[in-house]
Amino acid sequence: MTAVIIFIADGTEEMEFTITYDTLVRAGATVVSVFVPDTTSTSHPVSPPVAKGSRGINIMPDMYLDRSQLTVDKFDSLVVPGGAKGADTISKNSTVQDLVREFYKNGKLVGMICNGSLAALTSRLPKQPLTSHPAVKSRLETEFEYSEDPVVVSGNLITSRGPGTTFPFALTLVESLFGREKRVEVQGPMVFPTGTPWVNAQ
């Protein structure tokens, strides 16, 4: 069983979250969405938590952030989606930072997209090739080898740019976790238009 953690918070970009989660499930992964509370908020976290996405879609996460349940022996990968407010909450959370470092050091696949790439900075990952949403480029370009490619694969760190690059990002995660054949199998029934660059790349 291939298990993947994907973080979610109030303000997470719901397209990036949903495309990544759904595509990984199509490939056969068990995906667990983990709610990260905004500890700076004056309102209390609700239970069961519902995350309000950046454009207002309410998503019920699969579990609340609980360090004891989120260990490298149980999961194969960890993903940080974007959305300005959501990525801010997730990337500043010290438990998340611990997990990002632990997963990265243990060679587990770590994915970050859009403003989610800020977690590479806050988790103090080593300087290496990386991309992000253009909006946070200035915060990342000195600490990393900043790229403007849609998807950047640097060892076990895979980063990407925004909603428009989430399909190739998710399919790259599928390819890393399950192989190229599975990527091709998954993208078929999605019916991408002829000429879609990440499909023709196959």
Place this chain on the structure above:
Amino acid sequence: MTAVIIFIADGTEEMEFTITYDTLVRAGATVVSVFVPDTTSTSHPVSPPVAKGSRGINIMPDMYLDRSQLTVDKFDSLVVPGGAKGADTISKNSTVQDLVREFYKNGKLVGMICNGSLAALTSRLPKQPLTSHPAVKSRLETEFEYSEDPVVVSGNLITSRGPGTTFPFALTLVESLFGREKRVEVQGPMVFPTGTPWVNAQ
């Protein structure tokens, strides 16, 4: 104010739902997700309803299906997403069928994607150009002028194929509701890769 209804049910394809909802909100629309209960289910609908998407993402709709609140004078458009089970529930619901016919006849924009195009059949819309997910082509090709284009615009009926065509579908809805300039404005910050066909079409 431009207001859009998007239906959701257990089994709705969550990428198609989320990409459409989010993109329309980015364009300035007020989007209302409306939960359609599976009346053939033996379990009771819950309140507040949570729809379990086709790949397991739980989404909390904005409202329950309520004919009295869903009138053509309050909304500018109506969208039916896919997902085999979700689209089956939505397209077989007689209240939905009434709404589809009423919106269509009043010249409101009606969008259908993937298996959601079955609603054109169940709502007995006139024979015209249409597309859908390839999986339900055989159920639609005699009653409609079936096309395999990623997005088919036929007057005020816009249809599309699957998760991989949802961005161009949603951007076509944006263009129809708000104009070409808004479409270009919305797609910019999404950071589509160079060569993405629905962006180069601009």
